[in-house]
Amino acid sequence: MRISQFNELMSDEFGEQFSAVLMRDLKLSGFNDQTPNQAISSGEDPKDVWIAICQTQSVPKSRWHGVSKKPGSNK
Template sequence: MRKSEYARAVADEFGDVYGRVLTRDVVLPALGNVSADDAIARGDDPRDVWLALCEAQDVPPARRHGAGLREPRR
């Protein structure tokens, strides 16, 4: 997962404004008790950050995988 796909997944799942609040303020135990923004800034894999955020926010597993990908071109 690229950073752009991560950002798209966050916006799609949580909305633009609330997604930014979550990534800034929610502490993710799976990543050592840092926020998603801090984890991305320190170089963590965006996929790991996405999955940790999903776990912390109880996103159903069916909506975690494949998130952030654009619709295929026709």
Template structure:
């Protein structure tokens, strides 16, 4: 998973404003007590960060990975 995919999924699942806030401010214990941004910058696998963020916010598995084609970025 690339950083751009993380951003696209986060925007879809949480909305752009909340996605940025969660990535910047929410401390994720599953990635060592770092925020999503910090974890990615320190080399934690982006997929692991995405999973940790979704787990922390109780996002159901069915809502984590699929963006409808009409909502995907070009």
């Protein structure tokens, strides 16, 4: 996953302002309590970080590919 796709998913799901808060403050247990910003900066795959955020924030699995998007969809 490209970082631009990751950012789009974050913005679509949480809005720009709350996304910024999550990126800065949310501790991800699967990444040694790093924040999403720290995990991505340390080289973690944005897709893995996105899934961890979805799990932590109880995002329904149906939206893990994006709001109103389906697996394999280009939109």
